[in-house]
Amino acid sequence: xxxxxxxxxxxxxxxxxxxxxxxxxxxxxxxxxxxxxxxxxxxxxxxxxxxxxxxxxxxxxxxxxxxxxxxxxxxxxxxxxxxxxxxxxxxxxxxxxxxxxxxxxxxxxxxxxxxxxxxxxxxxxxxxxxxxxxxxxxxxxxxxxxxxxxxx
Amino acid sequence: xxxxxxxxxxxxxxxxxxxxxxxxxxxxxxxxxxxxxxxxxxxxxxxxxxxxxxxxxxxxxxxxxxxxxxxxxxxxxxxxxxxxxxxxxxxxxxxxxxxxxxxxxxxxxxxxxxxxxx
Ligand SMILES: [Mg+2]
Numbered sequence: 001x002x003x004x005x006x007x008x009x010x011x012x013x014x015x016x017x018x019x020x021x022x023x024x025x026x027x028x029x030x031x032x033x034x035x036x037x038x039x040x041x042x043x044x045x046x047x048x049x050x051x052x053x054x055x056x057x058x059x060x061x062x063x064x065x066x067x068x069x070x071x072x073x074x075x076x077x078x079x080x081x082x083x084x085x086x087x088x089x090x091x092x093x094x095x096x097x098x099x100x101x102x103x104x105x106x107x108x109x110x111x112x113x114x115x116x117x118x119x120x121x122x123x124x125x126x127x128x129x130x131x132x133x134x135x136x137x138x139x140x141x142x143x144x145x146x147x148x149x150x151x152x
Numbered sequence: 153x154x155x156x157x158x159x160x161x162x163x164x165x166x167x168x169x170x171x172x173x174x175x176x177x178x179x180x181x182x183x184x185x186x187x188x189x190x191x192x193x194x195x196x197x198x199x200x201x202x203x204x205x206x207x208x209x210x211x212x213x214x215x216x217x218x219x220x221x222x223x224x225x226x227x228x229x230x231x232x233x234x235x236x237x238x239x240x241x242x243x244x245x246x247x248x249x250x251x252x253x254x255x256x257x258x259x260x261x262x263x264x265x266x267x268x269x270x
Contacts, residue, residue: 074170
């Protein structure tokens with residue numbers, strides 16, 4: 001996987017938290033995903049297609065998700081709002097990152113949210129996935145990007 | 153001022169509604185996709201502003217925009233796209249199809265205020 005793919009998604013995540021949650025978050029060192037780690041209690045996934053293909057996901061623990069989504073919405077949230085909000089967060093991150101990846105002419109899918117204690121995000125087979133942990137005052141979380149340009 | 157919020161995310165509509173409320177705009181309608189939006193418009197004219205998401209199931213934002221602009225009875229409606237679609241080509245496509253303005257998600261409350269009141 002081309003590591004240059006990852007930067008637009010990192011910047012998009014930071015800007016999303018800054019603009020919509022008035023929160024400064026810090027990306028930690030990206031790492032190659034292995035052994036089905038990390039795990040999450042709630043994750044949002046979006047498919048990417050075009051001249052590159054793959055997924056982007058954002059995953060939270062229960063506590064991180066609750067404080068992040070509460071801040072995002074600006075009030076108490078129920079379970080269905082939690083699911084919707086995590087989906088919209090990953091939608092914003094994916095869509096905003098596209099402006100720096102125009103050479104790949106990417107289209108994004110509608111978000112898919114998975115709820116379940118300690119699950120991992122399934123990334124496309126044979127596509128190396130990069131995990132970027134984020135340090136957030138609302139509770140830490142991770143982003144995963146698995147994206148390849150198909151060989152001609 | 154009457155505003156219709158069109159977004160498949162209920163939390164995004166809730167965020168927009170809260171921010172508009174802070175601007176004193178309380179006559180707010182909602183729709184969760186383009187088809188729903190067209191029904192809301194037909195039932196609730198006059199509508200001043202439609203805040204329109206792009207990526208939605210059932211009917212997406214660009215198709216909704218084309219539908220709105222094909223009806224002369226709706227020519228007074230100001231359509232502001234509010235979407236995570238961030239490429240210049242998308243902005244141009246929306247403006248070509250009759251959008252009056254464009255807000256890229258993630259937006260700040262100031263950006264929303266400026267586009268809605270401006
Ligand atoms: Mg949407």
